[in-house]
Amino acid sequence: MHDRPIPSLRLDGKRAIVTGGASGIGATTARLMADLGARVVVADIAPVDPEALAALGAVAAVTGDVADEAAVDRMVAEAEAHLGGLDLVFNSAGIGDDLVPVHEQEVARWQRVVDVNLRGTYLVCRAAGRSMLRQGKGAIVNVSSIVGLGAFPGRSGYGIAKAGVIHLTRTLACEWGTAGIRVNCIAPAYTRTPMVRALLERNVFDPTAIERRTPLGRFAEPEEMARAAAFLLSDWASYVTGTVLPVDGGWSAYGAAGPVDKSIPGSD
Numbered sequence: 001m002h003d004r005p006i007p008s009l010r011l012d013g014k015r016a017i018v019t020g021g022a023s024g025i026g027a028t029t030a031r032l033m034a035d036l037g038a039r040v041v042v043a044d045i046a047p048v049d050p051e052a053l054a055a056l057g058a059v060a061a062v063t064g065d066v067a068d069e070a071a072v073d074r075m076v077a078e079a080e081a082h083l084g085g086l087d088l089v090f091n092s093a094g095i096g097d098d099l100v101p102v103h104e105q106e107v108a109r110w111q112r113v114v115d116v117n118l119r120g121t122y123l124v125c126r127a128a129g130r131s132m133l134r135q136g137k138g139a140i141v142n143v144s145s146i147v148g149l150g151a152f153p154g155r156s157g158y159g160i161a162k163a164g165v166i167h168l169t170r171t172l173a174c175e176w177g178t179a180g181i182r183v184n185c186i187a188p189a190y191t192r193t194p195m196v197r198a199l200l201e202r203n204v205f206d207p208t209a210i211e212r213r214t215p216l217g218r219f220a221e222p223e224e225m226a227r228a229a230a231f232l233l234s235d236w237a238s239y240v241t242g243t244v245l246p247v248d249g250g251w252s253a254y255g256a257a258g259p260v261d262k263s264i265p266g267s268d
């Protein structure tokens with residue numbers, strides 16, 4: 001028996017906005033947050049119809065481009081109006097890149113990848129943070145990537161943006177900590193979402209090579225990202241801020257040459 005109350009992993013009554021909530025990791029996290037008791041508004045560039053909204057367990061959807069300052073300020077204000085305030089943010093809106101080396105890249109495409117993934121995260125944090133600062137509490141989880149932890153050839157725009165998301169997270173944690181706002185990020189590895197499925201269909205990645213490079217030996221499921229995000233958003237993480245949590249099956253821990261050694265006894 002415990003002689004003191006254990007904080008809850010639940011998010012009962014918390015008012016939340018989830019960007020990129022129409023698909024993939026964002027949609028799965030919105031659903032989990034709603035299941036944990038949060039009232040969720042999804043924000044996405046893609047419209048979310050009422051049926052999809054109900055499937056997410058969300059109370060409303062707002063539509064716009066996270067790279068557009070005015071659109072972000074409007075979406076956050078609309079979410080606040082639906083919810084009566086804002087306690088939680090999960091920043092999942094993002095786009096992939098074209099796997100082209102720097103000397104062959106078009107600056108406009110590079111810029112768009114940086115703008116959606118980094119500027120978008122910055123703008124949503126900024127708008128939501130202003131609201132959270134007024135009430136003196138809140139928690140934000142941003143989405144970086146293993147591509148933000150180590151360099152991947154051909155992915156300079158995405159990698160720079162995702163590395164920037166880590167630094168943005170740390171900076172905001174330091175700026176807003178005394179105001180009661182925690183800011184963390186997760187760094188997912190390859191996760192079976194529509195974004196990754198589209199890349200696999202175009203043969204952009206070799207799934208076997210990825211699985212062999214991953215200590216846990218498989219891709220992640222979106223639910224595994226959602227659970228890590230929910231932990232960081234919950235009171236269980238009440239003393240966690242400014243961190244980057246790799247949710248990567250051991251990808252970033254692995255430093256040896258070649259694939260993971262399957263000859264270790266018991267590993268077959």
Ligand SMILES: NC(=O)c1ccc[n+]([C@@H]2O[C@H](COP(=O)([O-])OP(=O)(O)OC[C@H]3O[C@@H](n4cnc5c(N)ncnc54)[C@H](O)[C@@H]3O)[C@@H](O)[C@H]2O)c1
Binds near residue numbers: 188190
């Ligand atoms: N899937 C992976 O393997 C993986 C790995 C590491 C990081 N991530 C990151 O996780 C996040 C979610 O990725 P996913 O795999 O779920 O992708 P996804 O394509 O399934 O979902 C991304 C969502 O973001 C929305 N979006 C895109 N551009 C937007 C914009 N400008 N404004 C508003 N919304 C926008 C899309 O409409 C979509 O609903 C992204 O930030 C991605 O970079 C994914």
